[in-house]
Amino acid sequence: RKEVEQDPGPFNVPEGATVAFNCTYSNSASQSFFWYRQDCRKEPKLLMSVYSSGNEDGRFTAQLNRASQYISLLIRDSKLSDSATYLCVVNRGFYSGGGADGLTFGKGTHLIIQP
């Protein structure tokens, strides 16, 4: 199983619709979870951190399911400007030991909002 796995898409969604995608992670010792947004030819930017209790920021809701080892992102009332690649990011923390430490990125889910 890959360390962080996402459906690459593309997800083609009409404007105003609700879209959701998941990300699974393999290391149960992972400590922090994030969703980043990356626009074409730009650097990734933090969209939101993901907390165990779930968190919401406007039209965006993120949830973490530790038992099943996945995080999710829900976008309501999607806008054309939401078109981007969404990266799932997992941090194993400083002392996890073994291999490359720190942040592990999924390959991203490509979202296209259509007018």
Place this chain on the structure above:
Amino acid sequence: DGGITQSPKYLFRKEGQNVTLSCEQNLNHDAMYWYRQDPGQGLRLIYYSQIVNDFQKGDIAEGYSVSREKKESFPLTVTSAQKNPTAFYLCASITNQGGSGNTEAFFGQGTRLTVV
């Protein structure tokens, strides 16, 4: 303003040349990372450093070298041994790496390297 700065934004390299990409941060972060991104692909880890004068290979370190002489700086050298260096290179630094604290990563704007 605090941030992380990469330079140059665009870089052209002739075959057989070594080139160095700069990454500087004034966020007082301990950990810094270099990633490579190819078109339509995710980020792949080249090297990372969790403390000054120490760094570790990532998943695709062959053909690259780094140094971490200062906390603020983590330059990446793409050597002639890297056979396919054309890519988008991203540098990142991370806040608290210990315990369960906030570990948001901040990215530079990237360097687009092209071999000519």
